[in-house]
Amino acid sequence: MNTLFRSTLQCLQAGAVVCRPKVIGGYVPFAASARVRQLCAVSGEKNLAEIVKKNKVVVFMKGTPAQPMCGFSNAVVQILRMHGVDNYASYNVLEDQELRQGVKAFSNWPTIPQVFFNGEFVGGCDILLQMHQNGDLVEELQKLGIRSALLDAEMDEKSK
């Protein structure tokens, strides 16, 4: 599993530095991750406590999983994808300024992306990446009842 972690990490780091702050048009292609629920235009901080509990995994990001608009948001999407987590709720903060500020105040965290497991704030890109590297993410997902796809990948390696 370690080699897998390392190689995936390299491609993540390569893409993690670019950050495009603006939305290019409003066009989002309807493809790629159809299983990811797109939930937009949610406002008001008071709703956030409910929103983060709506799904086992909730991500506030710039752009969408199909088209992330920031390298850090992209890294979170890629990490979750590696673990086979594709049924999560994602919110595009670029489409909702109120949400963008609201979620920062709600979690007392200054940056986007933000990841929540079972309604609890997990962290941003750095924390998710480090959890991925040290194996904690597999365990945390297990607590949510989600089996990481990396465990299956590891078993395939062994059976070869």
Added chain:
Amino acid sequence: MAATADQIRDKLVAEIGAVHVEVEDTSSNRCAASFKVLVVSPQFEGKPLLQRHRMVNNCLAAELKDIHAFEQKTLTPEQWEKHKAQ
């Protein structure tokens, strides 16, 4: 006013007892819009990652308002020694 790497370093040393700090301006034109920091502090001992990052965020709350992107790595002195040995 935009934060400088020196300001960030000094604050981390003064407020959370950092014994080693690396600050890198990662904005494309070095315009202090994004930073990457490595912080080593004995105060991180026994604290989970989220709490460590919150300590750094709180310490730099004023600076972070003007920073667009902020990456951080938080290590205890022991972890830092291991990290260097690698």
